[in-house]
Amino acid sequence: MKYYLVAGEASGDLHGANLIKALKATDQNADFRFFGGDKMLAEGGTLVKHYAEMAFMGFTEVLINLRTIFKNLKQCKADILNYQPDVLILIDFPGFNLKIAEFAKQHGIKVCYYISPKVWAWNQKRVLKIKRIVDKMFCILPFEVDFYKTWGMEVDYVGNPLLDEISRFKPDQTFIERNKLTNKPIIALLPGSRKQEIERLLLPMLSVMPQFENYQFVIAAAPTFSKEYYQTFIKDEQVSLVFADTYNLLNVAHAAIVASGTATLETALFKVPQVVVYKGGSISIAIARLLVKIKFISLVNLIMDRKVVTELIQEKCNTANITSELKDIVEGEGRITMLNNYNELLLKMGSAGASEKTAELIRLFLIENKKI
The missing domain is CATH 3.40.50.2000 (Glycogen Phosphorylase B;)
Known part of the structure; x- marks a missing residue:
């Protein structure tokens, strides 16, 4: 199976690396391509762009660096189309990744989102867009399950991936x-x-x-x-x-x-x-x-x-x-x-195992959609 992952900061690189490791355990023929960092690269696959070129903090910083952000978006979209993954896995980083999710959905690519955007913090109506462009959402904070239910969206709570790394x-x-x-x-x-x-x-x-x-x-x-x-x-x-x-x-x-x-x-x-x-x-x-x-x-x-x-x-x-x-x-x-x-x-x-749970849920999702 071909997996394309997008992580835009250090924490996403960490969680992406753990998920790649878990996916390899469920799929011996797994092939990975990603926007990420050194930890993901160490697990294998092709690093297209390092998160150090992508992470901008705050509204002002984003505005100042809009040209770079649009350039990164364009590169990511083109690379996804060229690679034609069986599934796109987006890790946090919502300002960038929700745009990538919308693009992928338009081109018939299945979208899994690992680590929910913090839609409960502001502009909660974004859930309506997420319901439309994301096929599966995997959450790492327990209260997010009930939050999404209030908007009519079923999501999976998988535990927190930091426990995996620390264990x-x-x-x-x-x-x-x-x-x-x-x-x-x-x-x-x-x-x-x-x-x-x-x-x-x-x-x-x-x-x-x-x-x-x-x-x-x-x-x-x-x-x-x-x-x-x-x-x-x-x-x-x-x-x-x-x-x-x-x-x-x-x-x-x-x-x-x-x-x-x-x-x-x-x-x-x-x-x-x-x-x-x-x-x-x-x-x-x-x-x-x-x-x-x-x-x-x-x-x-x-x-x-x-x-x-x-x-x-x-x-x-x-x-x-x-x-x-x-x-x-x-x-x-x-x-x-x-x-x-x-x-x-x-x-x-709770206990460790978020990456393994997420990998297994992605595998079941791909079976249901006849990708496996």
């Missing part, structure tokens, strides 16, 4: 020594993988260091950027960089400051107390505040449907607030409470 993680016992870290407790800094995130969040993260002299700070660096790039922010500070090894870092971290996104859930699953931060362009944030109708931005709080981790957004993301919240979770009652809440989160999340 396969094997700690590197040489991590501390290999990265020349000290014996001080580690505060991990996860500023994200996009340039806009790093440039807005890393300096506020680093600014709290003078208040935590008994800790060492370690940045989870994205492999798409160089050491020299990060050095422009670090300057003369005593900060360590760890490239493409976030799980080993979280495995030994005492606490963390984390950019809002998938990393907040990963950090919680490693049971690392965290402060969540986010800064966007002023215009983007103004538009988002008008459109987005959710109580929280972090996945941890959304899944728990209550505040578990503190979210410092925009002007609240400053040295004083980050320092205060971080002090609350490096020791004492605040730390104990967060760790207890993490245990409840783990129960809600």
Whole structure:
């Protein structure tokens, strides 16, 4: 079978890689072609475009980069038509992927969507379009099933793919020594993988260091950027960089400051107390505040449907607030409470196996549609 996958950011690359691995287990003749990243490439197949050329964050950034986005869309559509896959599998990244889904549907290509767009957050009427252009939807958040039902759409809840990746993680016992870290407790800094995130969040993260002299700070660096790039922010500070090894870092971290996104859930699953931060362009944030109708931005709080981790957004993301919240979770009652809440989160999340469940559901879908 021929599978075409589209993932447009680091988290999508991770989930895409796990899904490719699971699909290979169900289909010995599987052939893969994709927009994705290094993790997907490592599983085999042909990488057409790397997500580093595609990920733009916020309304303003999207507008500035419209020409590049349209160029990427054109390339993706042409490549799909040329490849003629048995199924198109779209992974999150809705601004791009819903356009690709509509195009594929027009050309008679079956569309599976893995990791639902966050239509429950804003413009819920998009579900009507999704019902029309997506053949199968696989969700990774339990509450999404009931949400889609209210719009008359049946979807499958498959669990969360992060559990798959974490269950396969094997700690590197040489991590501390290999990265020349000290014996001080580690505060991990996860500023994200996009340039806009790093440039807005890393300096506020680093600014709290003078208040935590008994800790060492370690940045989870994205492999798409160089050491020299990060050095422009670090300057003369005593900060360590760890490239493409976030799980080993979280495995030994005492606490963390984390950019809002998938990393907040990963950090919680490693049971690392965290402060969540986010800064966007002023215009983007103004538009988002008008459109987005959710109580929280972090996945941890959304899944728990209550505040578990503190979210410092925009002007609240400053040295004083980050320092205060971080002090609350490096020791004492605040730390104990967060760790207890993490245990409840783990129960809600369930067990690993999302990728295998999704692969099997895709196989059954293709059988039903006489593709197999």
